[in-house]
Amino acid sequence: MRPSIKSDQTERIVQALKRAGYQATPNRRLVAELVAATGGHFTAADLLERGRRERVNIGRATVFRALELLASLRVVERLDLPSGSHAYVVCDPDAHHHHLVCSNCGKSEDVADGELARLVDDIGRRSGYSIESHRLELFGTCPSCAAAATGTVATARGVQA
């Protein structure tokens, strides 16, 4: 079921704020909604524009601040697109994972770390470095986009956007 626009995703984000002791102000709620409403990745500018569209005033700085906050709570994560620009994706704050991003539509899937952890350990051992963090980013074409591209319009039906 779907309680209209503000998904429980929104609520989850708001809860994360409260739990961490931050005020859940109207502005932050708005950002939470906007974030939750995106498939794929988004930039601060995206949110700003969409935000302005449905509510008149939200300051640029406020959006940046909210995103920074959400990022610190691991509710969103910063992504470095191959183009060199930055974007965000919502993500699960509870488990270390990585992102697989459709370079066509921007949709993003979480990918469990899996064996990578072992691999990283190995690299650390072999190199003598003490590895503190790592980042894996995967880019490709998602099934829907692939289907759309091959022109087999029929199959596009079975896939949810």
Next chain:
Amino acid sequence: MRPSIKSDQTERIVQALKRAGYQATPNRRLVAELVAATGGHFTAADLLERGRRERVNIGRATVFRALELLASLRVVERLDLPSGSHAYVVCDPDAHHHHLVCSNCGKSEDVADGELARLVDDIGRRSGYSIESHRLELFGTCPSCAAAATGTVATARGVQA
């Protein structure tokens, strides 16, 4: 002429330029030298500053253009530091690999892809995405920095800055 400073690394870069049909102009040679002379990672601004120091005039745009060129030849690679800022590292143009970067001194090691390729394949198969590229970046402390940090001053002697 002073062949001491310009390592064969420099020459390798210059050759790569020629091979790809680009002019090896004095400016580009300069950038090649500067790039070759860095351990660790560097930014365009770094190069610019060092460049200006030893030769009066090299335009900002020129440095950016040269780096862009070298990046397209895979002679350098763009890195996204955890801070969100961009840097470059020299790297082997002939084999796909990743980078392990010391977050203290900036030194960087190439890391072979190894089993990662298989892992990436798996992820593609499981997710249905057709994966086109991936990026793995590892951050940690290099052995010299670790040694220096533990305060064993004795060992610091044996390490080059």
Next chain:
DNA sequence: GCCACAAATGAGACCGAGTATCAAGTCCGA
């Protein structure tokens, strides 16, 4: 060497993302 043309360069305007400042507004607990 000389010439014509292509490639490269530098200065500076420009742009967009992100940050800093600061005064004004809002929230919350006592």
Next chain:
DNA sequence: TCGGACTTGATACTCGGTCTCATTTGTGGC
């Protein structure tokens, strides 16, 4: 309700990077 802490928006600013365009430099053919 009151006061202090937190939040906000406008604005100025920084900084990495790009664009433009007039000038310079390199190259290949003669």
